[in-house]
Amino acid sequence: MEATARAHTNIALIKYWGKRNESLILPTNNSLSLTLDGFFTTTTVNFHEDYSKDTFLLDGQEETGEAYNRVIGFLDLIRRQAGKNIHAKVESMNDVPTAAGFASSASGFAALAAAGSKAIGMELDDQELSRLTRQGSGSACRSIYGGFAEWQMGEREDGLDSHAVPIAPQSYWDVRVAAVVLTATKKKVLSREGMKRTVETSAFYDGWLKGIPADLKGIKQAIQEKDFEMLGAIAESNCQKMHATTLGAYPPFTYWQDSTMRVMQTVQELREQGIPAYFTIDAGPNVKVLFLPEDEEKVKETLEAVPGVTDVILSKPGSGITYL
Amino acid sequence: MEATARAHTNIALIKYWGKRNESLILPTNNSLSLTLDGFFTTTTVNFHEDYSKDTFLLDGQEETGEAYNRVIGFLDLIRRQAGKNIHAKVESMNDVPTAAGFASSASGFAALAAAGSKAIGMELDDQELSRLTRQGSGSACRSIYGGFAEWQMGEREDGLDSHAVPIAPQSYWDVRVAAVVLTATKKKVLSREGMKRTVETSAFYDGWLKGIPADLKGIKQAIQEKDFEMLGAIAESNCQKMHATTLGAYPPFTYWQDSTMRVMQTVQELREQGIPAYFTIDAGPNVKVLFLPEDEEKVKETLEAVPGVTDVILSKPGSGITYL
Numbered sequence: 217m218e219a220t221a222r223a224h225t226n227i228a229l230i231k232y233w234g235k236r237n238e239s240l241i242l243p244t245n246n247s248l249s250l251t252l253d254g255f256f257t258t259t260t261v262n263f264h265e266d267y268s269k270d271t272f273l274l275d276g277q278e279e280t281g282e283a284y285n286r287v288i289g290f291l292d293l294i295r296r297q298a299g300k301n302i303h304a305k306v307e308s309m310n311d312v313p314t315a316a317g318f319a320s321s322a323s324g325f326a327a328l329a330a331a332g333s334k335a336i337g338m339e340l341d342d343q344e345l346s347r348l349t350r351q352g353s354g355s356a357c358r359s360i361y362g363g364f365a366e367w368q369m370g371e372r373e374d375g376l377d378s379h380a381v382p383i384a385p386q387s388y389w390d391v392r393v394a395a396v397v398l399t400a401t402k403k404k405v406l407s408r409e410g411m412k413r414t415v416e417t418s419a420f421y422d423g424w425l426k427g428i429p430a431d432l433k434g435i436k437q438a439i440q441e442k443d444f445e446m447l448g449a450i451a452e453s454n455c456q457k458m459h460a461t462t463l464g465a466y467p468p469f470t471y472w473q474d475s476t477m478r479v480m481q482t483v484q485e486l487r488e489q490g491i492p493a494y495f496t497i498d499a500g501p502n503v504k505v506l507f508l509p510e511d512e513e514k515v516k517e518t519l520e521a522v523p524g525v526t527d528v529i530l531s532k533p534g535s536g537i538t539y540l
Numbered sequence: 541m542e543a544t545a546r547a548h549t550n551i552a553l554i555k556y557w558g559k560r561n562e563s564l565i566l567p568t569n570n571s572l573s574l575t576l577d578g579f580f581t582t583t584t585v586n587f588h589e590d591y592s593k594d595t596f597l598l599d600g601q602e603e604t605g606e607a608y609n610r611v612i613g614f615l616d617l618i619r620r621q622a623g624k625n626i627h628a629k630v631e632s633m634n635d636v637p638t639a640a641g642f643a644s645s646a647s648g649f650a651a652l653a654a655a656g657s658k659a660i661g662m663e664l665d666d667q668e669l670s671r672l673t674r675q676g677s678g679s680a681c682r683s684i685y686g687g688f689a690e691w692q693m694g695e696r697e698d699g700l701d702s703h704a705v706p707i708a709p710q711s712y713w714d715v716r717v718a719a720v721v722l723t724a725t726k727k728k729v730l731s732r733e734g735m736k737r738t739v740e741t742s743a744f745y746d747g748w749l750k751g752i753p754a755d756l757k758g759i760k761q762a763i764q765e766k767d768f769e770m771l772g773a774i775a776e777s778n779c780q781k782m783h784a785t786t787l788g789a790y791p792p793f794t795y796w797q798d799s800t801m802r803v804m805q806t807v808q809e810l811r812e813q814g815i816p817a818y819f820t821i822d823a824g825p826n827v828k829v830l831f832l833p834e835d836e837e838k839v840k841e842t843l844e845a846v847p848g849v850t851d852v853i854l855s856k857p858g859s860g861i862t863y864l
Contacts, residue, residue: 401805419747419781423788427743449791456792457743460784464747467773468780473805474798481725481797 217263217302219334223326223359224534225255225312227393227504229451229496230431231458232355232367233424234415240375241354244415245428248366248383248435249358252393254531255312257320258540259327261335267303274308290328290352297348298336306332325352326359330537345537346379362386362535364439366432384439386533391444392512394505396519397527398475405469407499413465420464424457448494448506455496471500475524479503482522486515541587541626543658547650547683548858549579549636551717551828553775553820554755555782556679556691557748558739564699565678568739569752572690572707572759573682576717578855579636581644582864583651585659591627598632614652614676621672622660630656649676650683654861669861670703686710686859688763690756708763710857715768716836718829720843721851722799729793731823737789744788748781772818772830779820795824799848803827806846810839 232247272279272287279287291304306328312320329349333340340348342360350357350367358365361382370377415421431454438446462469476497483505486493493507493515507515512530519528556571596603596611603611615628630652636644653673657664664672666684674681674691682689685706694702739745755778762770786793800821807829810817817831817839831839836854843852 419751420744420784420788421747423743423745423747427788453790453792456787460744460787463780463784463787464744464751466777468777472801474801477796477798477801 221330225323252531253534257323261331321353325356418464544584545654549647576855577858581647585655645677649680742788
């Protein structure tokens with residue numbers, strides 16, 4: 217009863233920003249992402265009747281705190297669904313540079329769901345696997361698929377219709393992403409906490425939700441037509457709207473720091489020089505920049521020159537779940 | 541037929557952000573400001589039948605371009621209202637440090653309206669003068685009064701009920717303002733242009749308008765009770781909401797630059813150190829910081845130490861229109 221799976225992280229171009237059900241992790245809007253090959257987690261799950269408890273090794277280190285509790289909670293879900301009460305040993309290796317500002321929870325929970333469900337003998341199709349994964353970490357449900365994927369929020373109270381669907385495979389369109397890593401200069405607002413405060417208090421949350429259908433429709437058309445300018449402009453606008461909602465929260469807050477502003481401005485200056493590059497930012501200060509393969513060198517050196525940038529990590533579209 | 545008047549600029553704590561009528565300058569929401577003694581314009585208007593045309597001297601220099609046209613357009617309004625067709629010589633001196641990031645249009649049009657209407661023989665009360673001033677520059681209508689003033693948007697199509705009213709006089713409460721001047725690092729989005737794009741395209745404009753009544757009610761209560769923390773928290777939130785609306789415009793834009801973020805963060809750090817200080821920002825990168833007299837030294841030296849800050853100019857509450 218052992219299986220090993222690999223999952224890649226993903227970057228949202230239309231952001232997941234708010235839950236309608238905290239415990240089932242049901243979102244308030246559809247989101248759309250690109251899975252990235254540069255950042256992944258490889259996880260082996262071994263269920264064995266001899267084990268007297270669950271263990272979780274992350275990068276070779278035994279975990280016992282918050283990370284352990286989240287993994288065990290998710291194993292309980294798998295065990296409940298499989299109807300088997302049996303302990304497991306989980307070993308995960310993260311090939312997500314910790315400093316890159318990508319939450320390893322997306323690749324982590326996708327790999328855990330895939331390896332765990334296979335090891336325990338469940339036979340899930342991608343959609344079922346995505347639905348299971350969602351309950352570990354919302355955005356992880358998109359990492360089941362390579363390339364572009366959409367997380368459909370669904371309407372049901374039980375969440376059965378809330379899962380990702382594939383939009384275009386890894387090989388469809390070679391859009392590149394530069395992860396721009398910044399020196400942290402300010403205290404972190406946790407992603408979950410910020411999301412919750414925004415949903416509950418922001419003057420702009422309604423405006424955010426109202427704009428999603430048009431953004432989604434537009435970005436799908438951009439993918440269909442391989443219109444990079446359109447893709448980038450919509451992603452950049454959607455990201456700025458997401459961050460604007462935090463300024464409308466009470467008390468207001470922002471994930472941005474001064475170097476975040478410099479990188480955003482640099483990306484806009486790249487465009488003024490004729491290089492199509494667009495930024496997107498998740499719930500943290502780091503910036504991800506979308507660009508095309510022919511501009512790789514110029515984009516990388518320009519971003520590396522921005523004060524406060526410690527690293528620029530390049531990535532291509534990645535694959536969905538693979539079993540090793 | 542000559543008169544000289546002085547008017548001070550004002551800083552909005554609840555922002556004027558959007559017009560419902562561009563030519564009459566009728567706003568979409570009430571705003572509330574503090575008039576400042578540190579920044580003022582002194583204007584002499586002389587009407588004389590011997591003049592064959594209007595002239596406008598600003599700080600001793602004859603103006604002919606855009607500034608001239610705005611002044612002449614306003615003189616036409618005064619002449620129409622007075623029923624007199626006569627040319628004028630206008631001399632203005634700005635004691636608003638140009639680099640301070642205060643629009644001199646607020647003090648400028650208030651002084652021009654006061655001197656011009658008096659010189660031509662109209663006898664206007666403060667409310668009538670505020671209504672006239674509004675048609676030169678919206679936020680200038682608040683500078684008729686010292687201390688705290690509210691611009692009531694009104695409901696009428698002809699704008700007769702759109703003018704400022706006094707909330708608390710200059711002597712009522714010694715709230716201080718530090719104008720933090722920054723090195724400009726990015727191209728300017730004009731205030732008018734940004735306001736228009738935001739009203740027309742922002743996903744958050746409805747959310748902005750919906751929040752105004754509560755902000756206004758709260759800040760008036762704070763003034764009534766001299767509750768500085770409440771005043772500051774509402775002003776800081778209102779400013780961030782105003783700036784969030786520009787991120788929801790299409791295409792999105794911002795008036796902030798990296799040094800703006802640093803100053804905002806510094807103000808929040810001052811509070812963590814127990815010093816009540818709050819920021820507000822108009823349609824530009826510079827920051828204004830509200831503080832209390834006893835914290836003047838600490839606030840000034842802390843702000844001056846922020847990289848990118850070129851000057852910190854302190855001000856107290858100012859008076860309304862005075863005739864010299």
